[in-house]
Amino acid sequence: MASEVTSRKSTRLSSTGYYDIEGEPFICYKETIHRRHRRNTSQFNNSHRTEEQMNRNIDSNILVNQKRNILSIQNTSSRASSTVFKIFGIPFFLVLLCFGLIYLILALNSQYVTDTTMAASCEELAKQLRKLQEKQGILEKKIDLLPVADTMPNYALESQGACAVSHRSSNTYNAQAGWSFLWIPMWLPSANPGIVIKGGSPLVIGHCWPFAGERGHLFITLSHPITISHVALSHLSRSLSPTGTISGAPKEFSVYGMKTFDEEGTPLGTFLYDQDGDSTQTFKLPDHKKAVFHHVKLQVETNWGNPDYTCLYSFKVHGTLAD
Secondary structure, three states, X not given: OHHHHHHOOOXXXXXXXXXXXXXXXXXXXXXXXXXXXXXXXXXXXXXXXXXXXXXXXHHHHHHHHHHHHHHHHHHHHHHHHHHXXXXXXXXXXXXXXXXXXXXXXXXXXXXXHHHHHHHHHHHHHHHHHHHHHHHHHHHHHHHHHOOHHHHOOOOOOHHHOOEEEHHHXXXXXXXXXXXXXXXXXXXXXXXXXXXHHOOOOOOOOOOOEEEEOOOEEEEEEEEEEEEEEEEEEEOOOHHHOOOOOOOOOEEEEEEEEEOOOOOOOEEEEEEEOOOOOOOEEEEEOOOOOOOEEEEEEEEEEEEOOOOOEEEEOEEEEEEXXXX
């Protein structure tokens, strides 16, 4: 027995004080079938546990591998997506950016063109408005410069029934004795007092009635009995004269009103025709001359220096019809 125990001594147990002085173990037990069974069971359990642990480890490794695969797939997909974005997304984004910039430039350019067009249209309208205003100003000036006689009816107009009475007027000057331009007479041989009340414009050089000397008169029967307010005398202007002078134009003249042929006449006023003035000059009679007259006599007192003849181009009488 002692030899069996001794034979069973363990150096490791001896070093740990497992045996007493006699070499006997402090704790002694008998290995039984039950203990062996329990040991076997424990070994089985340990083996089972080890197998389960291994299975768990395997499952864990499988899960880890699956996770790694999933992460790898995700990373690969992410890298692929990133690569696809780099390949297609960035150029597409750049294209969109370029289109956006082009649209913005076109929109700004269109707005600029629109603004420029509107500004040009406004400027053109302003120019046209200024031109119209200038034309209006010119027309107003022309209207202001129109002789007063052109805005009133003329009662010494032959076409309205007025008549120049030749036998009550001065003698017509002989045309052969008149001055000429390039051997062309400045009045027609058949000129008579009636040409003075023909009317019409503009005046034509030589279309006048000349009487001898610087003093003479013209007798006119009016178309209607009127109260005379204005008379107008016309002559060719100096600017249109071939010689630059109008010495045969009337200078100082008087107007007389008559109710009948036989009466001497009522003086209505004495006036001065300005050789440097307008071609047609209108003269207003004094306000106190309100009588009604049927006839008028134009008496030329002097002319502008021609001792041989005086020319009358046009004479008009204006006023108000008698009641």
